[in-house]
Amino acid sequence: MRESQLELLWNEDQPLELVKLKKIDLSYSEHLMQIPNLSRAINLEVLNFQGCSSLVQLPSLFQNLGKLQFLHLQDCYNLEDGLENLPISVRKLYLSRTAIKSLPESIWKLKYLERLDLSFCRNLRKILEISGHMELLVEIKLYGTEIEELPKSIDNLTRLKTLCVWWSHGYDSGCNKMSKFLPNSLCKLLHLQYLYLGKCSSLEELPPLPHGLRTLNIEKCELLKSLGELPSSLFRLYAKECSSIEELPPLPHGLQLLDIATCERLKSIAELPSSLEVLQANDRTSLETISSWGYPTEQEQRHEDLVFSFVNYIKLDDNTLNNVIADHVHHRISSAVDDIEFVYPGDEIPEWFSYQTGGQDSINIHLPPNWFKLGSRFAICLVYVELNGYYNQLIDVEYEFNFKGKTSNGDDLLYKHGGEFIKRDGGIIDSDHVLIFTRPDEFGGLFGPISDDELLNVFGPNWSSICRNITEASFHVFNKDQNGVIMNIKKLGIHPLNNGFEEPNVDEDRTSKRGFDECSSDQPNEYQHNHVSHPYNISKRIKLMGQYITISFLNE
Template identity: 30%
Template sequence: MTQGRSNSSMVLQELLLEQRDAFGPGSRILVTSRDQQVLNQEVDATYEVKALNHMDALQLFKTKAFKKTCPTIDHIHLLGRMVTYTKGNPLALVVLGSALCDKSKEDWYSASNGLGQIQNVEILNVLRVSFDGLNTEQRSIFLHIACFFKGINRLHFTRILENKCPAVHYYISVLIDKSLVLASDNILGMHDLLQEMAYSIVHEESEDPGERSRLFDPEDIYKVLKENKGTKRVKGICLDMSKSRKMSLKTDSFAGMNCLEFLIFYNPSYFEVEKNRVHLPHSGLEYLSNELRYFHWDGFPSKSLPQDFSAENLVQFDFSESKVEKLWSGKQNLLNLKAINLSSSRCLTELPDLSKAINLEYINLSGCESLKRVPSSFQHLEKLKCLDLTDCHNLITLPRRIDSKCLEQLFITGCSNVRNCPETYADIGYLDLSGTSVEKVPLSIKLRQISLIGCKNITKFPVISENIRVLLLDRTAIEEVPSSIEFLTNLVSLHMFDCKRLSKLPSSICKLKFLENFYLSGCSKLETFPEIKRPMKSLRTLYLGRTAIKKLPSSIRHQKSLIFLELDGASIKELPELPPSLCILSARDCESLETISSSTLSQSIRLNLANCFRFDQNAIMEDMQLKIQSGNIGDMFQILSPGSEIPHWFFNRSWGSSVAIQLPSDCHKLKAIAFCLIVHHTVPLNDLLQEDKAINIKWQCHAKRNNCEQDDIIFRTECEMYNFQDSKMHDSDHMLLWHENWKEDSFSKYSDKEITFEFYPKAKAKSFDRNTSEMELREIEKHCKVKSGGVYLLFDENPHLFSISDEDLSDQEDDYYSLYSSSSSAEDSGDEIDHENDDSKSGKTSPATSFFSHRKGYLLLLCFLTFAYFFLSWTSQFCFAPQFIPPPPT
């Protein structure tokens, strides 16, 4: 324990124990400390001071930099850069702001350009107090993290140092307690100012970079290596090759650094065109320090390591995308070695003898395309946890057995020449044999998850451990699922995508009480799904697309946990009653589908019926009208189906992508919003969309501000319209109908005002895809057009129950359909629809004016017609504010 900590503890103990009675009842005593351990005694609660958010940081900085004055235009655009640099650190904000108070514009620009290069002495001196209170090993670990390992996983860092410094885990905790190091999600980090302090401490060691303990500046490293100025004082080198000049090293560039422990040449940029800017002679290096513990060199350019190199102290080496053909010859004492990464080393033909690497845990050989044989010494690696041989396309020979009982993951993915899987008695978490030629899985393997995707030699359902939880059998040649599947009682996910020979499922499959996800899409010979005699209480997702199933079992309505049902491209004709839990039903490209159960429309559900051209839309629209206007519908409802007309009961409608509405005086009673859009595509979507891309419909509502050109945005939102690759949805109109119960008070201040709803398509990548550019997404959007739209507002309690006569409704619909028929010519000529001029020229009273002048009579007529047609008393539960669209100008 340091003297500083002892003194702090003694003062705190005296204050809170011996003198606690000196404070009056209700007193609150605040104690601040850089050391969390000091606060772990005799305090009631501990609060960790967080970094200030941007707005608070900006306010604090302005208070110190300008005092009572206001920032000028010259200062404003520099403020954000200053505040961002401090990352919310109050000390840095106060010191930097005070330093710039009353300074000239030139001083501000100079300070801004020097951020991160010119260390502020006052800040660093305050921060260094905590560092000076550390012991020698703690200081060394702090500098290692700051200079080499910021951003590394804490467990990995501990693994690298624990053989030399057994207390490394504890020392990291000390650094965290003193707020010198952060560990968010087990990732080690620190504030940039603390890292600058660490750099400053290293620079103080010597003016000559070759005499410093740690090298991290690209220019310093260039100078030391090019001029062979490295000495035994250098313990570590960390070079960001993306920031380095090109350099060709000599065979003896590392000759003087015989105490080197960390050698890190990395390239952080995935898109870097020239990944390796450091080149070696054809003969490679003659010398490397035998003290090396961590050796990381992306794209290592030599065929092998130096002949005399001893890997005795080596804990981990990473040679991703290297030119290595063979690491070394003969046996080495590899007692400390725990991890090897030679991924994508395409020239690697031979692995060294690793029989003495008894502590080896991780081996990554993925993408080593020239490797044909894994040595038998792998069999004796008793602590091996993960072996990755993914895409070793020429690999033929594997050890017959792997004795490690610690083995958790084994990847042989894409090794098409491998016919046999090694036996092991470990309880493997994940075994991936996808794309191999294996015919069966060894019975000795206890599995929790296995992938046999694309194993065309698998013709029978595998006999595997009853502990299996995830079973991936996509694109295998399996013809039948045995009735014994019911004994896989722990099975959670069963994937059988595109099993083209599968023709039958046993009824016992419905006894899997823990099955959550069942994927059968693409099983084109599968004609029936078994009746579910007892509810599968855990089943949440069911994929039956592109199968020959024509009818779903009626018992599906009892699957109360089912939330997603996929039937895309299936031969199904009608959908029975579905469970009320269902949230998403995708039945696109079901060309035979005609009807769905009306009960489905009362749920909160998203229906995708794209390209279901036989589907009876009229019947469902009548049902939708009743349910929406009566409020007898789920919180959120969405349906996409073929259609080219907005339903007549959407009185607020218009051609194009925006709809304007005059709100009533009591719009705070808004209960629900529905909109209906007609969307058109000019290009087949499979030419534009892929599985990781989607088209969404974004919409926003805005109102004019008084005496202001800019509108008030009342709200923005979006709904996913579709996300698929092989849809035929093009050159035809589709209707998107969306309804949501409205729980916000967004409209209350816009009573009696006009608001506008705008709708527009938005393409986006569902996940990271470096091949997708913003330009490509915008190109997708160009081919999706909102032709027309309608909005319906439902209010709670209806003191303003509006009505409309059949004659007026007929006139309105005639106007609307004439607008459709003439829209193309009007749109092409760029003409605008002028509501007022149309009315004045014709001399007619607008339908809306006539509507309101005869309100009482029309109300009685509407009540009578409603009773006669629907036999339901629902007129007292809704209102709408009609807005009629006149025909386009002639």
Template identity: 30%
Template sequence: MQDLVNLKVISLFHSENLVRIPELSSATKLELINLAYCRKLLELPSSLQHLEKLTHLNLRWCKNLRFLPSLYKATSLTTLILSDCSNLFSFPEVSPNVRELQLEGTAIEEIPSSVESLCQLISLSMEDCARLKNLPTSICNLRSLEVLSLNYSPNITTFPEMSRNITELNLQATAIEEVPSSIECLSNLCVLNLARCRRLKSVSTSIHKLKSLRGFYLRDCSRLEIFPEILDTLERLRNLDLSGTALKELPSSMENLIGLRQLRLENCESLVCLPESFHKLKSLWFLYVYGCKNLVIWPDNLFSAIGGASLTGRVEMQKDLHGLSSLKELDLSGTNLENLPTTIKQLTRLQKLILWKCERLKSLPELPPSLIHLDAHDCTSLAEVSSITKLFEQALLCKDKPYTPKTLACLFTNCFLLDQKVVASPGTPKLQMLFGHMFTILKDYHQASPQRNMFTTCFPGSEIPEWFDFKSSGSSINIQLPSEWYYNRHSMENFPGFVVSAVVSFQDYFDDAHFHIRCECHLKSCNGDCPNLSCSFTVWSRRGLHGSRLLGSDHLFLLYHNELVRRFVETQASNKCIYKEASFEFYPGVWERNWSQCISCEVKHCGVHLLSAATDDAEVQPPKRYKYVS
């Protein structure tokens, strides 16, 4: 026992061997007690209820705590955290002034009807309470309650009756079977989370009366077959997640979701069509239909020459594309598309197009100039991507904002048909022709434009393109720079730009993590100084979204990063210094909590091509002979 009259804070969190704390009756000024993760704590002194200035009590993960003394007289207490106190069976007795109760993971079986006395309560969280049964009707008397979270409480079977002041209702993975018409009373509700409610069968049409609703989440409600008619406009609804539901179609009244920004329909395997009114979603930014294998009917005014496999295996085509004018990201992964519509180029705000594992896709049309990321992993039937050269040209000539780089990534991993030796002249690979066009675009751009841009691309292949000046086996290369190239702080017109390439061997490599390549460049001047330029670029990021995938072949990577080179020489290179040599080193890596070298990948070949605005016309043609440098 000590004189604790001036003590305001007790912070003993993670005191693994703490069993009890002393009487605190003399600590009349105590405001905060933090005993989180004191796993052996068995009891608390009864004097807690006399601490009139106590505002915050944190007992998270006190797993052996079985009894909490009455805190009814602790009138200043506003926050009580009992999360994961798994041996706590009784709802705590607290002052009516408490504003936040966190009771996740406790063994509480019921909320007493006296809960209505907590007139100041704003947030009540009882997630992962496996024993908790349905709530008392008196909970609707909590007029101040704004957030109620009952996620992963499997014995909650009925939709709770709440005060109209509730703004966030989380009922994920509960046993609720329906959303009743009485939900229309929740006029201030902004978030309704019913994800993984696998018994949910129906949602009342009264949902359209929730004018404040911003997020509605029904992911993995696997018994939900019908989405309700939206009988009036919902201007504020921004996010709607219907992924993994049993929906066969969407109502035409979807057009009333005039403020919708994101729609997820991933893995809706029963979905066969989208409504004709779908094109009226003018505010839609993100559309995800990944894994909708049976989606065979598309609106006439949405896509042209696009569809999924019908029962006969034939792809059904439709007509025009006028809607979705705000679309920024489109994920068609895992669908049975054979072609994309030529009118897709009208999506002038589309930035990201994901076509992962569209195994029937054969070719790509002209794509919108706004596109900065194209993911065509595992499009094993893809044989024609001639339109990509125009996309590179559009990226390099981007005039959105002066000196703002436009990053373009086009990824064609495991698209083996692209490397077949057909087309044009005999023996000329498709990719070599494509790379030849890219060379011309880069040369013209670098000579004429002061803008700063970047692009990366990846194709199956084991050879560095013919037009690269310098090639080497292995992961490093040293080159001699032309004598006329030097850096003048007032003019960069004579300083080189670099296009680099690497052939990476993927043997038994699974891409479950982010993959990147780091390229380090060392410049050596006549004075011997050697500034270091390092450029890392992520080639693809899986994030577990589409599962792990085996890569068992070589792939070629190209990188052009003019903006990085300019920034480097402007800040680090010596003024009026002549650089005579440059060395390049390539490192493949993966992200596992931090970047580390990828031991299952090997850089087999690498190459460098130099670009200069001072190049003569006679020098801009692809070299007829390779220059191999060790």
């Protein structure tokens, strides 16, 4: 009976048989004003009144529903009363966007309660002290309320795992009136793993944090000056737009994500842990130095996407850019394990890139005889600046490999394959930046090892000798220019990561300027002419820059 036009379920004088009733779902019945006496529905387990915006009160005999476990009342915008009559059996209580002004003390007597959602209860200003132990409650959501302080007895929530005072996904609401300090009893929540305190705009200091905490979100806590000691268990720290923080405490050795974007007063970081997989450090910062950044051990290496972004960190000193950051990305890429995206301010291709050129968007690469069996893992480097950029924009750059060789008859052979990579910028890049990225073999690299059957279909029965005669490739990049964003590519570098690829002759290849058009003749060779009526397309779906795309191997 979802989205019904009912105003009243039934007349209480009607002799209805309710014993077998287990579930009532009247969600989004906007005209429903009253819930009848349900005391005879002794086996009722689920009540869903979500979106019943005309409902103002719960019936007084709710406490007789001894088997009720799920009570959905979110988006009942006019509901104010009746919570004091809830049955003790309730496990999940959803009150988001109701008009309740306070929680009755009886809420803390619901000994089976597991989840309590009070988000966006705009009239809720206070939570009473917790009178007894709540041994099953694992999650409380309080974001979007007017609550000024957490109860000092919060440690009575002995099994609490998630305390959410702010939620950023689609909403920008916190507890703006939260007091300057949180209760010290917070550290006694030994099972707390996720603490979201974002946009508590009055919060100046954190209490001691529990030792098992895994995620701490303090985004947009503008007056927060110090983080204190961080627990060694912490995996993720979101501190975006904490504009008063001037320094970070020692970071846990197991930290995997650090977001310090727009921390305007943060000037230095003593040490970044080797375990980091995501580092967002974008826009309007004063960061000048990172003293050290450890390398992960072989045991610490994980097959995870790595994203390290220093967009518009224009104050970083030369040692941080050219030694700490550059050495770290070289080590991570050389490990050949991870999927890496690395952005930082600068105008030079790192020296370890085997092939590089300035002022050109094409590079020639020598291929080993068995390139088609190795596949190709390349690290790609661009020096670029954006024109007409905007915040959180998508940048779309296409690339193309052109393979040159000879057919078995000695004729010229041209074999093309192309694709695109897409990245989302966290800021407007209006100065030169270096972008380095690579992809692991599990996504096919830029193009993965090709099966014998595929090679036979593309090149015919002499595929082995034909492929072995392909000794050179030209790599070309160009901006797709979508959404009005222009990516001006100033320099290009490419570095093979496979064993078996030859290092280039420095004098010859690092200054190789042969144009893309020289490898892209419009005249068909004999192989192309003989197979023009039998086109074949090998497609592979891979993940690039966080997006899934399709790369095609084309026989033209």
